[in-house]
Amino acid sequence: MPSRKLFLPSGLQLLSWVGLAIALATLAYTAPKLIEEGGGAGVVFGNLAQYSWTIALLLVAFTWTRTIGVRALIGAALGGFFGVSSLAVLIGKPFVERLGAQSVFVMTVFAPVTEELLKLLPVALFLLLAMRSRQFRPSIADAVLFGTTVACGMSMYENILYARGTDGGWLANLPFSPALPFLHMQGSMLVGGHVVYTALASLGLAVTILYGARVPLARYAFPVTLAVAIFEHMTVDRLVLIGSDELGWFARLSLLITLGGYLSTLLLVAGIAAVAVFETRLMRRGGAALPASLTMRDIIAGLRQSSRWASALQLQKRLRYESLRRSSILAVAQTAQSAPDASAMASVQRLYRSAQMTSGAAA
Secondary structure: OOOOOOOOOHHHHHHHHHHHHHHHHHHHHHHHHHHHHOOOHHHHHHHHHHHHHHHHHHHHHOOOOOOOOHHHHHHHHHHHHHHHHHHHHHHHHHHHHHHOOOOHHHHHHHHHHHHHHHHHHHHHHHHHHHOOOOOOOOOHHHHHHHHHHHHHHHHHHHHHHOOOOOOOOOOOOOOOOOOOOOOEEEOOEEEOHHHHHHHHHHHHHHHHHHHOOOOHHHHHHHHHHHHHHHHHHHHHHHHHHHOOOOOOHHHHHHHHHOHHHHHHHHHHHHHHHHHHHHHHHHHHHHOOOOOOOOOHHHHHHHOOOOOHHHHHHHHHHHHHHHHHHHHHHHHHHHHOOOOOOHHHHHHHHHHHHHHOOOOOOOO
């Protein structure tokens, strides 16, 4: 969740730290067994490297617009790995036991629908909790990052469960694989997998929740992106079930509609580019009434404190200030205000002074 106290009261922040610590301890304790069962260190860490690379690229793409930090992303990854995966298995178990793991209904309808919805549950909770504030709001970029990380966690769990790699590679499916190295082919279909499907649906969900009240077309973003994600997931599972047999008319029609599996990836890449440009412009236009934004000079100056602890504390304050500043700008755009209200501006200015910024001056 966001690192700001305005989104999380101090008690909930403490609870989140405790939960994160327990999850990390559990992961550390089970890591040797997970690596052994997941096909060995080469396979497991290879998968981890591919998913981490995509998250790192998203962090770069959203450098000027995101408000959530590392703690939120670690929590999202662990939530996907432990929580969403376990919940998906628990919900699907009665159907698998009754109909069989190779049931057409289970593989091509139930599993795609439930998995895509379950992966979006943490993203929806994140956005709905954030929407309770009119002074500070998250960005669409936050939701994409959050959803992508949840999906990466779930994908890691599934790959360990089946002792498999991603079947992708940085040069395997150009031009997208350098950024999305886990992409792979299922027959003639490009498979985006959990990460692409959830990232796309998270983007649509954020557009609808954050801007749906202001922009009528934004209300359709989530239904459209979710439909694309679920339909492609269904198509992939159908091709897996068919195997090498002759494709039926439905499979051929599905491949045509999804552009051979490229539709979700194309929409995601275009959506990320549009969001990065749109929200970066918001930041540049909306901060005139606020103190200066964080600069590289501020970060370097914060690292030159008398001790490592003081440097880390100062950097944390400055990053928190920048997060709050961006959130106040986003709230103005999402609620049709003309400028941040007095309480929001006071909070930003207070953090500005506490962070001892070196650039600009508090209004």
